[in-house]
Amino acid sequence: MARHLLLLSSAALLLGPLVWMVSLSLKPPGEIFRASFSLLPEQWYAAENYMRALTVAPLPRFLSNGVIVCLTILLCQILICAPIAYALAKLQFRGRDAIFALVLVGLLLPHQVLALPLFVLCWKLGILDSYAALVLPFIVSPFGIFLFRQFFKSTSDDLMHAARLDGYSELGIVFQIMLPLARPAVIAFSILSITSHWNDLFWPLIAIRTEELMPPALGVITFRNEEAGSDYGPLMAGAAIILAPLLIAFLAAQRWFVEGLMLGSTK
Amino acid sequence: MASISLDGIGKSFGRTRVLKRISLDIRDGEFLTLVGPSGCGKSTLLRIIAGLELQDEGSVRIGDRAVDGLPPKARDVAMVFQSYALYPHMTVERNMAVPLVMRRLGALQRMPLVGRLAPGTERMRASIAADVRKVALALGIEPLLARKPGQLSGGQRQRVAVGRAMVRQPAVFLMDEPLSNLDAKLRVSMRAEIKELHAKLGVTFVYVTHDQAEAMTLSDRVDLMIDGELVQIAPPQVLYNDPDHVNVAAFVGSPSINLVQATALSEWLASAVRWAGDAGNLDGVTIGFRPERLSICNEGTAGSIAGRIRLVEHLGADRYVHIDIARTERPLIVRTHPHDGPDLAPGATIALQAEPKDMLVFDAAGRRLRKRPCDATEILIARSSA
Numbered sequence A: 001m002a003r004h005l006l007l008l009s010s011a012a013l014l015l016g017p018l019v020w021m022v023s024l025s026l027k028p029p030g031e032i033f034r035a036s037f038s039l040l041p042e043q044w045y046a047a048e049n050y051m052r053a054l055t056v057a058p059l060p061r062f063l064s065n066g067v068i069v070c071l072t073i074l075l076c077q078i079l080i081c082a083p084i085a086y087a088l089a090k091l092q093f094r095g096r097d098a099i100f101a102l103v104l105v106g107l108l109l110p111h112q113v114l115a116l117p118l119f120v121l122c123w124k125l126g127i128l129d130s131y132a133a134l135v136l137p138f139i140v141s142p143f144g145i146f147l148f149r150q151f152f153k154s155t156s157d158d159l160m161h162a163a164r165l166d167g168y169s170e171l172g173i174v175f176q177i178m179l180p181l182a183r184p185a186v187i188a189f190s191i192l193s194i195t196s197h198w199n200d201l202f203w204p205l206i207a208i209r210t211e212e213l214m215p216p217a218l219g220v221i222t223f224r225n226e227e228a229g230s231d232y233g234p235l236m237a238g239a240a241i242i243l244a245p246l247l248i249a250f251l252a253a254q255r256w257f258v259e260g261l262m263l264g265s266t267k
Numbered sequence B: 001m002a003s004i005s006l007d008g009i010g011k012s013f014g015r016t017r018v019l020k021r022i023s024l025d026i027r028d029g030e031f032l033t034l035v036g037p038s039g040c041g042k043s044t045l046l047r048i049i050a051g052l053e054l055q056d057e058g059s060v061r062i063g064d065r066a067v068d069g070l071p072p073k074a075r076d077v078a079m080v081f082q083s084y085a086l087y088p089h090m091t092v093e094r095n096m097a098v099p100l101v102m103r104r105l106g107a108l109q110r111m112p113l114v115g116r117l118a119p120g121t122e123r124m125r126a127s128i129a130a131d132v133r134k135v136a137l138a139l140g141i142e143p144l145l146a147r148k149p150g151q152l153s154g155g156q157r158q159r160v161a162v163g164r165a166m167v168r169q170p171a172v173f174l175m176d177e178p179l180s181n182l183d184a185k186l187r188v189s190m191r192a193e194i195k196e197l198h199a200k201l202g203v204t205f206v207y208v209t210h211d212q213a214e215a216m217t218l219s220d221r222v223d224l225m226i227d228g229e230l231v232q233i234a235p236p237q238v239l240y241n242d243p244d245h246v247n248v249a250a251f252v253g254s255p256s257i258n259l260v261q262a263t264a265l266s267e268w269l270a271s272a273v274r275w276a277g278d279a280g281n282l283d284g285v286t287i288g289f290r291p292e293r294l295s296i297c298n299e300g301t302a303g304s305i306a307g308r309i310r311l312v313e314h315l316g317a318d319r320y321v322h323i324d325i326a327r328t329e330r331p332l333i334v335r336t337h338p339h340d341g342p343d344l345a346p347g348a349t350i351a352l353q354a355e356p357k358d359m360l361v362f363d364a365a366g367r368r369l370r371k372r373p374c375d376a377t378e379i380l381i382a383r384s385s386a
């Protein structure tokens, strides 16, 4: 009973702001700053708020930027992390443990620490203010390497041997044997990667000026400053719209997500 | 088809030497079994033949070419693993098709969608499917083709693993304890099937097992390995009757050979084994008697040793009698026919006899001592009447 109460209250704590955001997005301006508190609006204003959010700012554009950037990042991450993880899990070579230690260090470093060097790097490459600047810093994910390595390590060596005898190349083994087997880990990783880059504000703020290139979170912020002023209804509606795709994706993949994260702990 | 020739193969993992300069010639079409205690390096040797592990020294020849620099897929060998190592995410049909797809189709043709457009792909895929079906029919797994490995029983998985090895008609089959995960009954029937398979395909088999019945029934020759060294390679009958090493004698035969310290038998057999140690030094010398080579006689018979029956096991056609004799820890087991000899009941005092020629004598290091006494029977009789 006590455990349930604890879970319920922490869930309420996490979901509270979300519910409030949705509630605000349904209210007319007059009701938003009223002293009395109610979740449902007296006068429904949802259509107006959402219409404004979708028309005043280029919200669809932000959303499609988000999709392009997040999917490109994810694809690159998987293409790069899986072979590295395979080498660290299954191949014998000098310096392997040292490299894995570096991956663990990478896991500990917050991305913000690297922002300045990355900014300089992107500037030297001449890719500031482009999709490339949004993608490049994230294509090698220490967490992805770590997660895949743990998964690959748990598969039997015989499977890899059989694949070699059957004629697979090493990359063939990674992408046609190991990755399909690691599906729960791939899905868990995909969700974490997509949510973190969909919601990322810090790096786009540094790397992007042009409004057409802005990912959702950054877009909504500028939208507040320039267009909406203190018009919170449409702002909340915009926030709700950019959150929706994530919620849907998470709910759809929830089972695998939990499975993937449990993996290391049960074996 | 191909012979295999290993020349001075050595392998170490870190500090441990797992294989110590192993040289071995396997004839074309031979069924060779590797046996030995756990950890003696059997699987490692098999992996070296397959090219899955690289030896530190020595060279491997398959057929008439040295394959040392060749990757596994170019060596024309197929392997059945103890864990079967089927691809869990593919159906049985795809599992069996993989070796053919990887060999017959080019990289472009293997691509999921583009491949269909490449010339000849359809025809190739159809011929692969036909080959897979043929093997599946021969192994009786055709109804399972659409299933995934997770939906199969152990025996069915084993067949699929054999099928995957068979489809591409390799020159050499390597099998690493393929039956050890099956129950006893299934193991016996699969054993017969593997023998038939070998007869039908006529290719070279190298087979690893812990099960001596498999080793004895399947093999043309058995190769016993201990601690990374070959101890004896011989046909099963020779291994049984004329072992070179005490471990060979102990490995083959069921019930296993009776091994007794010669010192415990010194009064009975000292003279028979005197030639064994230097100047009659019997320390560490072991004498082995096969259970069917001992016979039970009445107490006091000339040239016999007294004992007391501890246990009698009736197995239908056979009877195993466990007999305690003085100064030995474990009882000797004697195999007799149920109606032979005197009435046997636990606790009875009887005597044991053996022909000197049936005694296998091993020195302190376990090596067989073959020199025959000038006339052992005479010595025995002389001793016992003295």
Ligand SMILES: Nc1ncnc2c1ncn2[C@@H]1O[C@H](COP(=O)(O)OP(=O)(O)OP(=O)(O)O)[C@@H](O)[C@H]1O
Binding pocket: B013, B018, B036, B037, B038, B039, B040, B041, B042, B043, B044, B045
């Ligand atoms: N990749 C490896 N790294 C380190 N040591 C290894 C490796 N593979 C095998 N060994 C060691 O080599 C020795 C021989 O192993 P191997 O698997 O060949 O034994 P085996 O005879 O097949 O035993 P079993 O009958 O139990 O299968 C063992 O002591 C094992 O611990």
Ligand SMILES: [Mg+2]
Binding pocket: B042, B043, B044, B176
């Ligand atoms: Mg083994």
